[in-house]
Amino acid sequence: MLVGRTPRYRRLLDDFPVFPIVDLWTDTGISGFADKKVYVVQTNPRVVQRCILMTTDPGDLVLDPTCGSGTTAHVAEQWGRRWITIDTSRVALALARARIMGARYPYYLLADSRDGQIKEAILARRVPSEKPTNNDIRQGFVYERVPHITLKSIANNAEIDVIWEKFQETLEPLRQQLNNALGAAYEEWEIPRDAEDAWSGEVRGIHANWWKQRIARQKEIDASIAAKSDYEFLYDKPYEDNKKARVAGPFSVESLSPHRLLGVDEHDELIENAAEQQLGYGDKQDFAAMILENLKTSGVQQAHKEDHIAFSSIRPWPGDFVCAEGTYVEGNTDSGPRKRAGIFIGPEFGTVSRPDLVSAVREAADADFDVLITCAFNYDAHASEFNKLGRVPVLKARMNADLHMADDLKNTGKGNLFVIFGEPDIGILDAEDDQIQVRVNGVDVFHPNTGEIRSDGADGIACWFIDTDYNEESFFVRHAYFLGANDPYKALKTTLKAEINQEAWETLHSDISRPFDKPSSGRIAVKVINHLGDEVMKVFRV
Ligand SMILES: C[S@@+](CC[C@H](N)C(=O)[O-])C[C@H]1O[C@@H](n2cnc3c(N)ncnc32)[C@H](O)[C@@H]1O
Structure with missing residues (x-):
């Protein structure tokens, strides 16, 4: 910066190597290499991501009442936000459900975790905090950051003096040796950058060593300035733990509420009709x-x-x-x-x-x-x-x-x-240790040719879910099984590559459930979905 014709200080490009986002988002256009759309009016996830990151914190709840292919839910899931999404179209909900179920998400380092505390300490060059941790996502992630270097932060950085003193101990004797060998009286800032042809091998060695230490000192001071200066968090760049794979957390898909409206008069009598x-x-x-x-x-x-x-x-x-x-x-x-x-x-x-x-x-x-x-x-x-x-x-x-x-x-x-969609034919079986298992035998189908109702194997069933502790309000998918001829979890299997337990995987493709404890509520609910996406739910007392 100049005051008149006098230079007052130098601001380097990397003193503040980011630009604020303004209200024109030219970087969110869809490139020819973007993922293929699954819904014709699908929104670019980068736009939704920026909106979510600007307006919410991890753990917050995001509502999108026009779900479409579920971009908002997908992005919210990725960034540790809770979500609710709504659509009038079953097609949209089916697409969104499949998209979220088949996705693999990065695992971001939680600020409120031991790994997070250690990462934070490395970044700020201080000892890790000893505060007990709870893995609470509301405390956010450990984010990448960029320094925002000001003269004030350099002036207040006492660590620079410590680094300086440490390097003086090796730089000063080297300078003395060089001066003695050359019969010179170089101050630090006068030592030439390049050795002269006439110098002996020994003098060249001392000179090279001095410069090596001198550069190392500058690097360490620069790193200290960067670490101790103010910084800006890059909220779209949390650190990832590459050793962990993450899939979507549990969610439920609900259809129209089955509540009936009853009209009563002032004496609590039901008003007919x-x-x-x-x-x-x-x-x-x-x-x-x-x-x-x-x-x-x-x-x-x-x-x-x-x-x-x-x-x-x-x-x-x-x-x-x-x-x-x-x-x-x-x-x-x-x-x-x-x-x-x-x-x-x-x-x-x-x-x-x-x-x-x-x-x-x-x-x-x-x-x-x-x-x-x-x-x-x-x-x-x-x-x-x-x-x-x-x-x-x-x-x-x-x-x-x-x-x-x-x-x-x-x-x-x-x-x-x-x-x-015929009535599902479901059996409850006793298992060991007072547990139970559920079996779907098929679906009862009316045959108009004969007027009979016959059970029709499990072929007509695409998937079935159990809420092993049904609260009579919301169905929570606590067990999920897929009977389709093609493995319907193939997308997720491909996404997770080799990181799955084959034996556990096989149990997902079954007409008989894994054993589970009888619920304290005394009720379980079984939801059966056919290949057209129609679903029936049955509730059982157990
Ligand atoms: C433009 S799309 C949303 C696209 C979405 N952002 C995505 O990335 O796929 C609008 C959606 O709103 C749904 N919709 C229209 N009217 C609605 C209403 N009254 N209530 C709920 N959803 C509605 C449509 O079925 C459609 O799927």
Whole structure:
């Protein structure tokens, strides 16, 4: 820096070797070498990363209500933030789930750990702290840092004098020897950088040695200045422990809440129909009519193609719950017997509960229907256990979320809009030491050709999860098993390379669970997911 024409001090490029980030982020554009997108509107992770690092600390909670492929959750997971993400699309949630499950993350050194204390001490050139550590992520990571060198920090650095004194002990005798040998009187700053041709080998040796020590002194002083000056943390560059591999922590995926709304008056009496009206039954004639039209064109699909139910007619039916009568021919032939199905349509927004199904199937039995077909976006946990009343089977079809926008869809009959996912057939087995195991035997499927319900092996199941201590509110995946023909954890296996225990890995690919203790809550829940992403949950008392 100049004052007039007089140099006052020199500022080197590496006195402060970083630039602050400003509000134009030209470095976050997507390069041609970036990872391939899994979602067409996927956000560049660098942008999300910068936002998260600027606004949160490790351990904070990040909410992204438009999940898409889960970039926010993925980045939050990487940086030790907790996260919640929401989407209306099952496709988005399935992509996000797979992306997070298959990811491998770096392990960053925690400030509140012994390894972190040691690293911090090395960086600041002091003895490690002896404070007890708790591995609390909220204390942050150990970050790379860059010096911010000022005249003040150099002036206040007492270590420079110590280094100086230490080197004087070797530099001074060497200077004396050089002066004696040359008959000169060089001060330190007068010693030439290069040896002269006329000097003897011995003098050259003393000269070279002096310069070696002189450079070493400067390096040590520079390092001390850097270590003792102010510095800026690089919050996007924590130190990694390369010996540890990290995968995503446990998370749960939840669908629409199964809570029913009940209306009560001032005497706590239930107001009839209030619940149904709130949930969108009753007054939504247009919705039911639209659903019936789509049902007529697409029919109902089950796990196997041959078990498709195609309606020859669908007519309105004046019931309280059953709103239409559908006819189909058993065996899908011209000559087969004609069967009558009562049709119940769930609410446009909300979940179908077990009492709704019971009332609907009673009505269907009274009207002598052969089967009740219910169509809904979601069933609550207890509804999914209900399959039959007397001789009348209940086929629960899940409606595709695309039907929410059916007005904008072409009614082409293509795509599985109504899919029945049969009831999972699950056994609870006693294991040693008073533990239990769960086995999935398959899925019960209704065969419209014969009118029978038969268990259909485990082929239709893509994966199944157990909450070994179900609290009746949220399902926590405490065990996960994958039955798909291709190892669905392949992505994670590839990511982790050789660092997996083959034997433990094999147990993930099984229709029988590992043994576990009976829970104190007395309840476990089993969630079974098919290849289309439909899921059913069953709760068991154990
Ligand atoms: C632009 S994408 C988000 C992309 C995401 N940041 C990523 O990196 O993949 C917007 C998402 O919001 C979802 N969405 C639209 N309306 C919504 C709503 N009302 N509630 C929740 N999600 C919604 C869409 O399904 C879509 O997946």
